[in-house]
Amino acid sequence: GMRRAMAPESGRDHAHAIAEAAHAWWTSNRGGSSDRAIAVGTLAALALCAPSRPDGPDYGPLLLPLDDEQLVDTLRAGWNSFWTYDPDLTEAARPLHDWLSHPTDNAIRGLADYARILLHAGLLEYCSDTARAEADDVLGLLITRMRSYSERQSTGEFFTPAVVTNFMGDMVISADRKPGDLFLEPAAGTGTMARSAAATLRFFGTDPALYHWWLNDLDPLNAACCAVNAQLWRLGRQVTVSCGDALNHPRLLEEAVRERAERARSKQKARPVLYPTTTRPPFWPWNFVPPS
Numbered sequence: 351g352m353r354r355a356m357a358p359e360s361g362r363d364h365a366h367a368i369a370e371a372a373h374a375w376w377t378s379n380r381g382g383s384s385d386r387a388i389a390v391g392t393l394a395a396l397a398l399c400a401p402s403r404p405d406g407p408d409y410g411p412l413l414l415p416l417d418d419e420q421l422v423d424t425l426r427a428g429w430n431s432f433w434t435y436d437p438d439l440t441e442a443a444r445p446l447h448d449w450l451s452h453p454t455d456n457a458i459r460g461l462a463d464y465a466r467i468l469l470h471a472g473l474l475e476y477c478s479d480t481a482r483a484e485a486d487d488v489l490g491l492l493i494t495r496m497r498s499y500s501e502r503q504s505t506g507e508f509f510t511p512a513v514v515t516n517f518m519g520d521m522v523i524s525a526d527r528k529p530g531d532l533f534l535e536p537a538a539g540t541g542t543m544a545r546s547a548a549a550t551l552r553f554f555g556t557d558p559a560l561y562h563w564w565l566n567d568l569d570p571l572n573a574a575c576c577a578v579n580a581q582l583w584r585l586g587r588q589v590t591v592s593c594g595d596a597l598n599h600p601r602l603l604e605e606a607v608r609e610r611a612e613r614a615r616s617k618q619k620a621r622p623v624l625y626p627t628t629t630r631p632p633f634w635p636w637n638f639v640p641p642s
Contacts, residue, residue: 357472361485364476368393369491371471372464376496379460386496387571388457389464390489391446394578395425396468397488398432400477410469421462426450426625432581433624437614440624442591443577445570450625477582484549484583489575490540529560536596538565540575541583548583559586566596566603 358364376389401407416424429447433440440447449457477483535543544565548558563585565576573593580589594603 361482365486365488373495397477400474404479426627437618438611439577441614443574445574487542532562541579562588564590566592
């Protein structure tokens with residue numbers, strides 16, 4: 351479609367264009383960095399409903415006409431499908447979607463317009479192409495824009511640019527790695543180091559899904575983005591996402607992750623639908639193992 355034709359040639363440029371458009375709209379219409387979980391969560395949910403291949407169907411015409419309430423219903427349906435696909439990662443991503451359980455009128459104000467900005471910026475086209483999506487971390491780029499410099503300074507947070515993590519990813523993969531090995535990132539941020547490692551694996555003809563991935567961060571919203579990014583970057587089914595102090599209390603973190611996974615599986619059996627919804631999306635890719 352037209353959006354595909356107008357998308358920036360570079361995946362990295364495309365990611366920056368999407369994040370900039372999202373941040374500009376949010377700053378102008380919702381007051382700076384307020385409700386960042388809603389801003390990032392809406393982008394994440396729409397990203398997950400992108401076609402699973404670049405030549406897949408165009409869902410833009412189905413999403414563009416929605417009003418605020420219809421969009422919220424569609425976002426819920428998207429998270430319901432993610433819940434079916436992987437309840438544990440959906441729980442890890444809860445800071446991105448928990449607001450959908452009881453959204454206020456102010457929370458959903460203008461969300462349909464915001465979604466249209468994302469769609470016109472080519473979010474679906476970006477996420478449906480793995481090579482494009484793994485060129486940069488669009489969720490991380492948006493979070494960085496929504497956090498002030500002083501806030502990042504106070505938490506010691508530093509978002510590593512893609513060009514740097516790409517070089518580091520090449521160094522990591524150049525080691526003697528074999529399928530089944532674990533990639534552990536105790537301070538993952540939103541997961542961009544895993545993005546670089548996965549891209550390098552694919553460059554050498556290896557499926558990242560053959561490896562184990564553990565992404566951890568102290569910030570709940572960052573960790574939630576790791577859960578979504580694991581799907582956007584096709585890391586496979588052997589992914590663990592955690593939020594806590596992996597350096598000083600690794601055993602406690604392992605136990606917390608194990609308990610969360612058990613609770614999520616049990617909860618899914620008792621509650622197959624995470625959020626009540628009347629929307630039946632045209633297609634959600636996470637009802638099966640994503641293609642590499």
